[in-house]
Amino acid sequence: SNLKLEQISMIDGLTSIKNRRAFDIAFNKAYKLCMREGIPLALIMIDIDHFKIFNDTYGHISGDQALIRIAEVIEDVIKRPGDIAARYGGEEFVVLLMNTTEEGATIVAEEIRRRIEELGINNEGMKTVITVSLGLSSFIPDDEKTPEELIGTADRALYKAKEGGRNKVVVWGHQQV
Template structure:
């Protein structure tokens, strides 16, 4: 853990804010708020990793702030430690029932506060690592199908708002079963990793995205790219994989292992994802494989703005 973690310290007494800042500023980035209204504003603005929240504050007390945090989609998952002069068991019970991860009574012992903050941030760190691992394909180390669904929906909505095209490419490794049956699954796994890395390296823009969809299939999301430009990208992916010169066990149309790609483009018109874009891309992939493999086919490529 390091200073990339951000803490929001909320207390109406300047002395307490100063004490907590001096205690924690060497290890974390500190954001300060002196009342409940400021606390909610800065929580939404900074989305801190942890909040140290006083209870007794004028106008909007800490318990009210906590309820508002839990009601917000962006803030409900931020862990909160109450730091309060209210030290009865009933107050502590209420704070924990509202969703706080800890309750520290004033006057507090600085070393105890430091250790508790560190422990809770360690839990945050570990949870995020697990969340990231849950979205990565264990074999190829590119994002998995679950992550694709999240990114696809997000980019769909963003392109809808900006009236921008969204392009989708389905990719399939040609005759992969034959490759697996000839060389074994261990060799097949190595090939899938190389193909995945090659596709990922060939995508130039930060917004371009590739995921393993399943088996030997991958899916590529290209926001803000129309059909003509997306086909150029798809052809680049096809050529880069063929350029790996992975020997194919049964030479046919190509001496080397190849991929087939099918794509589609659309300007989203609604908030909910339209399944037709994915279906069109998948249908184009099927057609590319039926027409001889190692090629790119695009749905409705003749239509302007498609």
């Protein structure tokens, strides 16, 4: 039963995907492994656009249902063993892709973006459907870099995606970042 408790504390209660605690543990492991092997590690930060307005319009039950459906799409896109999807915060998700370059991660991010838009979840308050903004970063971990740097750069790219009109993928170090 201790194991069961351990498992519960690693899973997001609403969406049933990994929670932030599980992500942090997996991320540190993956970072060390990629550093040892000299292979790239990619991180995608995903944030639901105008989610507060959606919640205000439809209420939290609908908001929760939207979160569940979005989590399902993300999980469905992340197919390879070792790749990780987690709920990072309220309306924020994170995806970790081992041995994945910027190009590879961009394809994954773009598929997530497109498939969430295609869910067609109405956001009447914005006269639009629910979309997500995504920021991504990828590098080969070494002694000069830190795990925080990968998270920080993906987060800044996400901020640029939101600033740049939302419903888009921004890659750290590209475009206007």
